[in-house]
Amino acid sequence: MNPIRRSALLALAAFALSGLAAGCGGSTSGSTGSMSVHLVDAPGDYLHVSLDVQTIEIQSGTSGWIVLGHPNKVIDLLALVNGLSEELANGASLPAGHYDQMRLVLGTDNTVTLSDGSVVALKVPSGSQSGLKFPVSFDVAAGTTKDVFIDFDAHKSIFVHEAGRSGKYLLRPVVRAVDRVVTGSISGLVTDATTHAPLAGAVVTAQQLDTTGTPVVVRTALTQADGSFQLDLLPVNASYYVVTQPVVGGTSYEAKASGPQALTAAAPLPTVNLACAAVSATGSITGAVTPAAGDADADAIVVRQRLDAGTLDVHPFVVRVTLPTEASGVETYTVDALPPATYGLVLERRTVASDGTETTAATASVDAAVLAGAPITLNFTAP
Structure with a gap:
């Protein structure tokens, strides 16, 4: 695949994994509903991103986790585009009430197939223990079925340490769950x-x-x-x-x-x-991030541009998202093939705690005026 398109896909998109677990807080005794769960993915540039999905669970508040399903299968996320989905649970019964957190418990057979066909292990911190957790907001009414789709952006969720075949590929899920009916x-x-x-x-x-x-x-x-x-x-x-x-x-x-x-x-x-409109010449932005991300972190360089969306309706919009790579303790990024314009760049760092909870911090936006044929160097200090 074109490395420029690869970078754009690796960036934009967005990992939406939600709606997987079930808890019973706030339910009424004897009142039950049900939930079906499907997994979809945004487009990406790896050949395959395979997750060993063992269990899907959901909970409410601090109540115990309720199992929605035991898929027990390896799923290629990149096959789940253009309307295709994978069923993870079908009509699982659960108490009526409000649910605010889900998790996906993974096995050990998680891999990434690179553009050259080589297969590397995908490390999933806490994936087989506390699980991949994500917030949701679903109200399940008695006697109804909630049809949940988990939108998983695989490529925005993979951060590379020590780039190359011998490198470490870490899963840092970006997930969103929605009720398809609405x-x-x-x-x-x-x-x-x-x-x-x-x-x-x-x-x-x-x-x-x-x-x-x-x-x-x-x-x-x-x-x-x-x-x-x-x-x-x-x-x-x-x-x-x-x-x-x-x-x-x-x-x-x-x-x-x-x-x-x-x-x-x-x-x-x-x-x-x-x-x-096509442009005849482009520029680029490169730089370093310090300190480099650790195993608990994942960084993204978000590139925004002010665009006219109509009369008196000008806003900054995301036009690229590039994931830096880290090698030998040095973290760098490159954004290629940018049409001449002024862009605002932001470094976002997501950090996952040992219990699976995640926090995100971002730098202030920094402007970069890109000219045709003129590379720009812009370094970031992690927030």
Whole structure:
């Protein structure tokens, strides 16, 4: 795969693994519902990312974990794209009530297949002990079935220490769980603004702005041969911006953002088409991160660009996410094929405690004015 597209995919996207366990706090004796759980993944650039999924569990508050299912199988996450999913639990019975945490307990057969076909072990800290934990928010009503989809962004979840075949590949899951019944999707086309040709293999994201105006990537997709894409599993009663900065066949295109797309229960399937202009020359940003991430950490360089999404609607949007690599105690990153523009870069460091809980800290955004053919060096001190 094109190393530029590989970097973009490795970045953008987003690991959504949630909705796996069950606990009974707040339930009423004799009142039960049920839950089915499915696993999906965002597109990525490894050949395979295989997880040995043993058990799916859920809980409420500090109550005990309730088992939803025992899949006991190795699942290739990268096969779960373009509408495909893997069933992890089917109609598991659980007390009615509110649930706020899930976990995925893994076995030992977890691997990553690299672009050259070599297979390396994927280390999963706490995966087979306390499990991979993630917050959720589900209300299960008596006599109903909750249909949960776990959106797992495998490539944003893999951090490399000591890069290379002898390196250590660590799983730092990025997960999101949604109730499919209350979701919609945004579909459309990405094309060349001049030739109108479809752009295949372009990374497209659905983003929201939080209360501070910071962009958050909710879902990631890859355009098909005809330039089409579908961003599914988007909760309704919310608005999303569709953003892309294609790098296709060695050609980079200027980033483009749609106006806000409102998804409602009555109108959950809007369509967005984006035409992007090719650029003749690009620049790059490289740098180091100090201190280097430890085994409990995973870093990401988030690249944002202010884009016009409509009249008086200009915001910073995520156009790339690059995962640094660490070798011999030195952590570095590179963002290639950037169209000339001013970008804001942020270093995010996620740290996983021994009990499986996770915290994230981020640096302030640092501007970098990228010029054609002119590499920029920008170093970060981890927060």
